[in-house]
Amino acid sequence: MDKKYVKHKLLDRKEIKVSNYKEKNHIQKYLTWGFIGFFGFALIIGLSYVPIHIWKQLIEVFFDKNGNFQWVGITSIIAILTFGYSIYSTNKKNRYDVVSKERIRWINDVKQQVTELLVLMNDYYDIVQNCGEKCSLGLNTPDQLKLRDKYHDKANALMGEINFKINILLLSFADNKDNSQIINCVKDAAEWINSFNVYWNSTYNPFVEVTYTFDNVPLRNLLIVSRDYLNREWHKAQKGK
16 A cells, blocks of 8 residues: 655644734824814814904903903913813823723733743744654654654643633733734634644554644744734823823
8 A cells, every 4th residue: 555645734824924003103193293283274264253243252351441451351261271271180190090000010911921921832832843853743753753752741741831821811802803813813822732732642654644844923923913012002001091
């Protein structure tokens, strides 16, 4: 009987070059100034339609019957504006302090979990690379079987902590459209780890020579996406959002 040769890719994911969370500061700046310009233009147009008798009433607030300027009117307006701004500023600062502190604490926690997960998964990647060469694994010779048995226990020793970190991260993100990419990256990392079970649990077949190929694209994707996501959230926290 002729021997069959089979190649099996353990997990195939497209590499992410630019994440959905990459900040586009120049566009945001242009939009902000565009909004300010539009608002200013609309205000000027709106004031041009104010009836003349209303303008006269406004002028009478600042001038008496003899045409003398009344400082009381402008002082009162300044006092009211100052009082209103003081209330607004205090409320904004209180909200900023609460939101920013909690958000920064959460960001640091997530960053720690992602970092520890990537370290563990890179250790796992090193282990499976030691079982083969050039990102391929096989069970076609006695030496390959010995390597598999040698490193299997080392790989399994990491699985408990890896699964714990993955679950912590999945619980850290709200399940919404904005978080979909980073959640998918965490899930892909979990699937990447589990895909090696096909190799660990396979048995030698003298009639079929199977070569398992793999890469670390899910790990690189998680690194890029989480970095951009956390940077964006950090900048939002600094603004009290």
